[in-house]
Amino acid sequence: MESISKSSEDESPLIYGLEHQSRALCSQSVSTIGADVSFVRFLIGTQSLQTPNQIHLVEYSEESNSHCKAIFKHEDGEIWSINCCPKNPRLITTCYSPTSSSRTRDCLCSLYQLPNDIVESLADKDYSSPLPLTKLSDFKSGPNVGRTSIWQPEDGNQLMTFEEKKIILWDIESKQSTWSTIIDPISSSNKASNKLSKITTIRWSPHSNCSIIAAALGNNVYARDIRCKSSAFAFSLSAHSQQVRDVDFNPNAQYYMATCGDDCEYKFWDVRKPNIPAITMANHSHWVWSIRYNQFHDQLVLTCSSDSRVNLIRINSLASQPFGQLGDPDESDLGDTLDQNTEKSVNTSQHVNRLEDELICSFEEHEDSVYAVEWSSSDPWIFASLSYDGRLVINKVPKKEKFSLLF
Numbered sequence: 296m297e298s299i300s301k302s303s304e305d306e307s308p309l310i311y312g313l314e315h316q317s318r319a320l321c322s323q324s325v326s327t328i329g330a331d332v333s334f335v336r337f338l339i340g341t342q343s344l345q346t347p348n349q350i351h352l353v354e355y356s357e358e359s360n361s362h363c364k365a366i367f368k369h370e371d372g373e374i375w376s377i378n379c380c381p382k383n384p385r386l387i388t389t390c391y392s393p394t395s396s397s398r399t400r401d402c403l404c405s406l407y408q409l410p411n412d413i414v415e416s417l418a419d420k421d422y423s424s425p426l427p428l429t430k431l432s433d434f435k436s437g438p439n440v441g442r443t444s445i446w447q448p449e450d451g452n453q454l455m456t457f458e459e460k461k462i463i464l465w466d467i468e469s470k471q472s473t474w475s476t477i478i479d480p481i482s483s484s485n486k487a488s489n490k491l492s493k494i495t496t497i498r499w500s501p502h503s504n505c506s507i508i509a510a511a512l513g514n515n516v517y518a519r520d521i522r523c524k525s526s527a528f529a530f531s532l533s534a535h536s537q538q539v540r541d542v543d544f545n546p547n548a549q550y551y552m553a554t555c556g557d558d559c560e561y562k563f564w565d566v567r568k569p570n571i572p573a574i575t576m577a578n579h580s581h582w583v584w585s586i587r588y589n590q591f592h593d594q595l596v597l598t599c600s601s602d603s604r605v606n607l608i609r610i611n612s613l614a615s616q617p618f619g620q621l622g623d624p625d626e627s628d629l630g631d632t633l634d635q636n637t638e639k640s641v642n643t644s645q646h647v648n649r650l651e652d653e654l655i656c657s658f659e660e661h662e663d664s665v666y667a668v669e670w671s672s673s674d675p676w677i678f679a680s681l682s683y684d685g686r687l688v689i690n691k692v693p694k695k696e697k698f699s700l701l702f
Contacts, residue, residue: 305693308660309360311353313685315341319377320681323352324672325384325414333673334416339687340374340389348373349425350389352409354417355689357677362689365413365422370394371430375402375442381672382451385409386467388434388444390456402440404456406431406467432470436463441494448501455508457494462510464521478510478517480531498542502549509552511539516554518566530566541585547593547615555583561598563613573613578606578654584666591675592700594650595692599665605658605680607692611650655696660688 319340324333335355341348350367372391380386390404408429412420434444437458447453453473454465464474478494492513500507500518507529509518516532516539523529535556545551551573555561559579562572579600589595594614598606663684671677676692 306360306691308658308691309355309362309689310660311351311362311364311687311689313339313341313349313351313687315343315346315348315685316683317341317374317681317685317687318666318683319374319389320667320669320679320687321376321378321387322669322672322679323379323384335671335673335677337669337671337679337687337689338377338379338387339681340369340377340391341685342373342375344373348391350374350377350387350428351687352413352417353687353689355671355677356418357674363417365417365420366425367409367428368425369428371403371405376444378444378446380446380451380467381448384414385411386431386451388446388454390440390442390444401438402442404434404440404444406434406454406470434463434465434470436472436475437461441497443496445497445499447505448499449505455497455499457497457510459493460512462494462497462508462519474521476519476521476526478512478519480512480515480517480528495539496541498544500544500549500552501546502544507544509542509544511542511554513538514556515539516542530569532564532566532569534562534564534572535560540583543586543588545588545593545613545615546590548613551593551613553586553588553596555586555598557582559583559600561586561596561608563610565613574610574652576608576654578608578657579604581664584664585668587668587670587678589670589675590672594700595655595696597668597670597678597680599668599680601664601666603659603661603663603665603682605661605665605668605688605690607655607658607696608653609650609655609696610652612652650699656693658688658690660690661686 321338323336337353339351348369350369352365354363372393374389374391376390378388441457445455460478463472466473495511498509506522516534518529520529534554535558537557539556543553553563560577563574565573581602583600585599587597596608661682663682665682668680679689
């Protein structure tokens, strides 16, 4: 597969190495109180059978292209996924295999609290030794919890987990389940596979008051509206020819979503027309493990795969604002310039119209399977990827692409 190289003008990535194997990654955004400053942070969970596992909090400085870190003990087991509360950066959940049952791969989901001073810059602290985590509660109603938990994206007052074919919503304050549903579609032509299939991942839509949730089950994706008592699906997708690995909702356009799977493809859907994908791409040579929309510029999408690549894609035709910006340009900034230079205006328009749906570039800093990729919650141009050998790579959107979206 031919890859598109980054420009020589783009900065080198920051590479952070962990001692243990890892596959759990999430973004954490913390703003200083009383100041307009945000930290670019990522949380990584290790997956080791031999030694106690850890959670690494990495804070990235774009100005110096450097990092500082804090490490926490996670003695409960090997971590499959980690997620941070969108409104309280001290609260995190991990889905993990307990040390006592690592061979059977039973899974639990627990809520932890980070130290209070973690909301301040890590650069001024001495975190040379691993710190303890405060465990607040477990979220479990059945024999085996799934390997992913998702916070309610709007206010973070609920958590979603799954067990086998069951999705469960939990209230964070009471630690009690508030809603559950079984994802068990009945199909005469697919009864055998339905009995064998289990939920592989879940996702919460940020639209419609966060009332839509989606689950991947085998080759398919099913969505439910939690406001409805009916067991009917809000929509369903026959998404991939092999197992679906991840799903994501466009954060700015409620009818669009993305999926990826073991067929090496990633697809983009208009759920009002669920019978066929709007766009199908196949720029990976192995299983595609994760797909993520940029929260600010939803034209930009990241994917990662067991082929050791991270792909940055532009999906302009299904973006909330096809020509880059989410809002209209400021007339006071652009009006005089466009009036004085009609030719520049025409050229700019022609340039914007050439922004097609395509692979922008592939990032090849990894040497092992890349299981997770995440955009920064604070900076729309920064993202991180994590490979199984414990290599975290923090990268940036190429400057050429950034300028094409902004101007």
